[in-house]
Amino acid sequence: MSAFIPRDVDNTLTTVERPPLILGKQSFNAITESVSDVVEGKTKRGWLVFFALALFGLMILGASLSDLVGVGIGEWGLNHPVGWAWDITGFVFWIGIGHAGTLISAILFLFRQKWRTSINRAAEAMTLFAVAAALIYPGFHVGRIWLAYWLLPIPNQMAIWPNFKSPLLWDVFAVSTYGTVSALFWFVGLVPDLATLRDRATTKSRRIAYGIFAMGWRGSHRHWLNYEKAYMILAGLSTPLVLSVHTIVSFDFATSIMPGWHTTIFPPYFVAGAVFSGFAMVVSLMVLVRKAYGLEHLITLRHLENMNKIILATGSMVGYAYAMEFFIAWYSGNVYERYAFINRAFGPYAWAYWTMVSCNVITPQLFWFRKIRTSIPAMFALSIFVNIGMWFERFVIIVTSLHRDYLPSSWGYFRPQIVDITTFIGTFGLFFTLFLVFIRFLPGIAISEVKGVLPIADPHGHDDHHGDEKEVAHG
């Protein structure tokens, strides 16, 4: 058997035999080495530059939030009739991005899509950091952040309880459950790889730090047996959970009687949009990470191509939902509903609407072409466009529906204030700071899972394999 598959093999071409998932040197040790190198090697200059930029963004967030707490959320451009704008747009934007991580880690796992192993770790990390960025918004929108615990049903001196009939409270439960379960799933996946880093540690501080979090994992098969069951159960729990989270986020709008919000298509449409934007973010990040750390043989072109196919599929669903909203607005015969949609496409926010349509409906259709789907610069550019488009989608849904309600005398036009903009830029700072710290100090690719999908990992084949392990000391 061949123990080496050249790194430049095109594994996006499907032949009768399944193309290999991992290119390059095919030994367990080679996988350990290439992933651990990222963590154990010297800090790269490029990392420092990006980290400095991200920290700058985080400082902008700190300044904006201090201002919001000190002065009040009137600093945001919210007023009648638009009482909800960039804050909830940013919240839905970030939560949506998180969904791709769970889709990769849970749904693709249940579907036995083995290619997920190269990207699931980083995508799950992205989920956690996106949820952290999202939580900034509801957290600070309460105004008096030190009273944010009022969101939870905690016994208090006022002897009152939250309103369990409100979708906003459902959202509190959905998002906090989502964040918690994602973190548990991520940590369970990390433990065997932390053990690898502990066993390779050359300094005492590393051995202690990784050792504590590896919890004494020793790869025992009795443990693996429970571990694989736990992994399967967590995947099974996360799958309906991720669908429920964006469904409940969409209930924030859909259960109101606002024209443009009050629609039953919202739950599936929001979930498809979330997966769409999340995969775009994964593609943007992975293109950079694989290049920066020379991981092109682990995160191969085929992985990226598969993600682009998912972007194409979910992008088409989103486009279908846009069309269907218009159809129903016309078909319902409801004048307010019809006006809301005509106003959306041709009213004062037409510029935002058509930005959304061109980014979300037209852009992903280019992925029908294999040349574009497998071109790194093209997919990077398109993934950025998709994320811009998905931000605009939430903005359009929220602001265009609110700015002209039933009474023309109260119509208005929302303009973001400086703190709206800096808060949003700041959440990118938070997201990228966390992501860069993750990529530097934790294994960005699931070492043990990638080893498991190598052909040599199968105990029932390749008995004669002795690998490239010249360094093995016998006896």
Place this chain on the structure above:
Amino acid sequence: MAEAKPKVRGKVVAAPTCAAVVGWFETPSALYHACESLRDKGYKDFDAHTPFPVHGLEKAMGLKPSRLPWIVLGGAITGFLTALSMQWWMGGVDYPLNISGKPGFSIQASIPILFELTVLLSAFGTFFGLWGLCGLPKLFDPVMQHPSFHKASDDRFFLSIEAKDPKFDSKTVTELLQKLGAHEVEEVAP
């Protein structure tokens, strides 16, 4: 590593007990076959230590399926009942809010939180149940003293036979492991 070996071996032989005999294989299939023959010879307390879960090894080792799903079911039931009683008592009994004349408690409006808390407590059951069943965190285990054990998380496939096995005899199992093709077969102190 080569110098350390006689020292370790000498120490272990002098000690009154030894915790296990440990050796390693180069490939998953070699380990798989070794586990099969240990199982067939009637050994019970032996374990494999591998960098990734070797597919089907539990069959070769004769292990029973994990009991974890029962713990998760317990978590799920707890979560469901907690969410139900919480929403019923807080919203329906202790502090009913009259909003658009709707009832304080209704099953329809309770479903999202019922679902979320069921998932949350199932996930806690999975997470803590997993470490509970594995007996982790446990920062030290005798097998970790094997001089090459740090490779168990990299590219070697370890097999350990524990002294508590009724059929355990350090000399016999050492020879047995060597015969099965294990490298660096060593005794480790408790």
